[in-house]
Amino acid sequence: MQFRDPLLETSGNIIGFYEREFFVFSNFSSFQLEWRGRLWQTSEHAYQASHFFETAPELVEKIYNAKSAHDAYKLAKENIDKAPKNWENIKVDIMEEIIRCKLEQNPYIKHKLLQTGHKLIIEDSPYDDFWGWGENRDGRNELGKIWMKIRKELTSKTILITGGAGFIGTNFIYYMLKKYPDYKIVNLDKLTYAGNLKNLELLKNNPNYTFIKGDICDEEIVKTAMTGCDWVVHFAAESHVDRSIMDPDTFIRTNILGTNVLLRIANELGIKRFHHISTDEVFGELGPIGKFTENTTYDPRSPYSSSKAASDHLVRAYFHTFGLPITISNCSNNYGPYQFPEKLIPLFATNLIEGKKVPLYGDGLNIRDWIHVDDHSNAVDTILHNGKIGETYCVGGDSEKTNLEITNLVLEYFEKGEEMIEKVPDRRGHDRRYAIDFSKIKNELGWEPKIKFEDGIKQTLQWYKDNESWWREIKSGDYQKYYEDQYINRKN
Numbered sequence: 001m002q003f004r005d006p007l008l009e010t011s012g013n014i015i016g017f018y019e020r021e022f023f024v025f026s027n028f029s030s031f032q033l034e035w036r037g038r039l040w041q042t043s044e045h046a047y048q049a050s051h052f053f054e055t056a057p058e059l060v061e062k063i064y065n066a067k068s069a070h071d072a073y074k075l076a077k078e079n080i081d082k083a084p085k086n087w088e089n090i091k092v093d094i095m096e097e098i099i100r101c102k103l104e105q106n107p108y109i110k111h112k113l114l115q116t117g118h119k120l121i122i123e124d125s126p127y128d129d130f131w132g133w134g135e136n137r138d139g140r141n142e143l144g145k146i147w148m149k150i151r152k153e154l155t156s157k158t159i160l161i162t163g164g165a166g167f168i169g170t171n172f173i174y175y176m177l178k179k180y181p182d183y184k185i186v187n188l189d190k191l192t193y194a195g196n197l198k199n200l201e202l203l204k205n206n207p208n209y210t211f212i213k214g215d216i217c218d219e220e221i222v223k224t225a226m227t228g229c230d231w232v233v234h235f236a237a238e239s240h241v242d243r244s245i246m247d248p249d250t251f252i253r254t255n256i257l258g259t260n261v262l263l264r265i266a267n268e269l270g271i272k273r274f275h276h277i278s279t280d281e282v283f284g285e286l287g288p289i290g291k292f293t294e295n296t297t298y299d300p301r302s303p304y305s306s307s308k309a310a311s312d313h314l315v316r317a318y319f320h321t322f323g324l325p326i327t328i329s330n331c332s333n334n335y336g337p338y339q340f341p342e343k344l345i346p347l348f349a350t351n352l353i354e355g356k357k358v359p360l361y362g363d364g365l366n367i368r369d370w371i372h373v374d375d376h377s378n379a380v381d382t383i384l385h386n387g388k389i390g391e392t393y394c395v396g397g398d399s400e401k402t403n404l405e406i407t408n409l410v411l412e413y414f415e416k417g418e419e420m421i422e423k424v425p426d427r428r429g430h431d432r433r434y435a436i437d438f439s440k441i442k443n444e445l446g447w448e449p450k451i452k453f454e455d456g457i458k459q460t461l462q463w464y465k466d467n468e469s470w471w472r473e474i475k476s477g478d479y480q481k482y483y484e485d486q487y488i489n490r491k492n
C-alpha cells in the first residue's frame with residue numbers, strides 16, 4: 001500500500017519548486033553522532049556501519065573511518081551481501097533509533113522540526129524507493145514516516161482540564177479537540193450542580209478524551225489525573241456570585257484550597273504549563289469611564305471574586321516562589337451554549353421559552369463586557385501556545401451592555417414584550433460596571449475577539465431554543481438521576 005501523508009513530500013529534486021509553500025527539512029546527516037557507545041563522524045556513517053554490526057566487524061571499522069558520508073555509503077552498498085538476512089526487517093527501527101538520537105543531541109534539528117506546522121520536505125533520498133518517494137514518486141517513504149511520527153509525538157500535548165463539565169470548560173474541550181486532533185484531554189470534574197456530563201456526550205467514543213470524576217481538593221485523585229499531563233488548564237470553580245453570597249465556605253474551599261492542591265501537585269510533577277482561568281471581577285467595579293488592565297489593583301467585593309482573587313495570588317506565588325511555569329487570564333462575562341440556566345442569558349432565554357417572566361436586578365443598568373465563549377477559548381489557546389510564562393492577560397469582548405439592553409435583546413428574539421420583565425431587589429454589593437482593556441494580548445500575541453455580539457447572541461439564543469431537553473433536565477433537577485443511571489446503576 002502506498003504511503004501518502006498530505007503533510008509530507010520526500011524528494012530532493014522538488015525542493016526548489018516547493019520552497020515557498022512548504023518547509024524544507026534537511027535530514028542533517030552531516031552532524032556528529034554519539035550512538036551505541038561510539039562517536040560517529042556523521043549519522044550516515046552510523047547507519048551504514050550498522051548493516052554489519054552482527055556479521056562483519058572489520059567492515060564496521062572501515063566504515064567508521066571512511067573519509068566522507070558518501071564513502072561510508074559506497075562501502076556499505078558494495079558489501080551489502082554481507083549484511084544479515086534479517087536486515088530488511090530491522091533497518092527501519094535502526095533508522096528511527098538514529099533519528100531520535102540526532103534529535104536528542106542536537107536542539108537545532110529539533111527546533112527545525114518543530115518550527116513549522118507546514119508540509120515537511122525531507123531533503124534526502126530523492127530517488128530511493130524505500131526511504132523516499134523514488135523516481136516514480138510512489139516509494140514507501142519510510143524516512144518521511146519516521147520524521148512525521150516523531151514530529152507528531154513532539155507537538156502533541158496531554159492537557160488536564162479541571163471543571164471541563166461546566167460551561168466554559170465544555171466549550172474549551174470541544175474547541176481544542178477540533179483544532180488539535182492529536183492532543184489528549186483529561187477532564188477532572190467533581191460534577192457539582194454546575195457540571196453536566198451530558199455536555200460532553202459527543203466525545204464518548206473519542207480516544208483522546210478521558211473523564212475523571214473527582215474533586216480538585218482531593219490530592220490523590222488530582223495526582224492520578226495530572227500524572228502524564230504536559231499542561232493544566234484550570235477552570236474548576238464555584239462560579240456563581242449569588243450562591244457565594246448564600247454560602248461563601250464552598251467558594252473558599254474549591255476556589256482557594258482546591259487551586260492550591262492543583263498548584264502543589266503541578267509543581268511536584270513538573271507540569272510544563274499551568275494556566276489559570278480567572279475573571280475580571282477580581283478588579284472590583286468601575287465608574288462610568290475607564291477599563292481594567294493587567295495593572296489594575298485588585299479590589300474584589302463578593303465572596304466569589306475574593307476567592308478568585310486569592311487563587312490568582314496563589315498562582316503567581318507558585319511562579320515566583322517555586323518557578324512553576326504559569327499563565328493567567330482574567331476574562332469578562334462569557335456567553336454561549338451549555339451555560340447553566342442560572343446565569344443571566346440562559347436563565348432569561350429559558351424562562352421566556354417556558355412562558356415565565358425574567359427577573360431583572362435593580363434598575364438593570366449594571367454594565368458587563370460580554371465575550372463569546374469561543375473567543376475566550378481562542379484566547380486561552382493563544383496564551384497556551386504563545387503566551388509568556390509568568391504573565392497575566394486580560395481578555396475581553398469589546399461589548400459593553402447593560403443588563404437591561406441584554407434583557408431587551410432576549411425579549412425581542414423571543415418576540416415578547418416588556419411585561420415579561422419582573423423587577424427584583426438588587427443583588428447585595430452588585431458591582432456597577434466591568435470593562436476590559438485587552439491591548440496587551442492584542443499587541444503581544446495578536447489575539448482579539450472575532451465574534452460580534454449581535455451575531456453571537458442570536459446563535460446562542462437559538463441554541464437554547466434548539467436544545468430544550470438539555471436545559472429542561474437541569475431545571476427540573478433530572479440531571480442527577482441521569483448521572484446515576486448512566487454511571488452508577490447502569491447494568492451494561
Ligand SMILES: NC(=O)c1ccc[n+]([C@@H]2O[C@H](COP(=O)([O-])OP(=O)(O)OC[C@H]3O[C@@H](n4cnc5c(N)ncnc54)[C@H](O)[C@@H]3O)[C@@H](O)[C@H]2O)c1
Nearest residue numbers: 163165166167168190191192194195215216236237333334
Ligand atoms: N462564566 C463566566 O462568564 C466567566 C468569566 C470569567 C471567568 N470565569 C471563570 O471560568 C471558570 C469556569 O466558569 P464556568 O462559567 O464554566 O463555571 P461553571 O460553574 O459552569 O463550571 C464549573 C465547573 O467546575 C466543576 N467544579 C466545581 N467545583 C469543583 C471541585 N471542587 N472539583 C472539581 N470540579 C469542580 C463543576 O462541576 C463545573 O463543571 C471559573 O474559574 C470562572 O471563575 C467565568
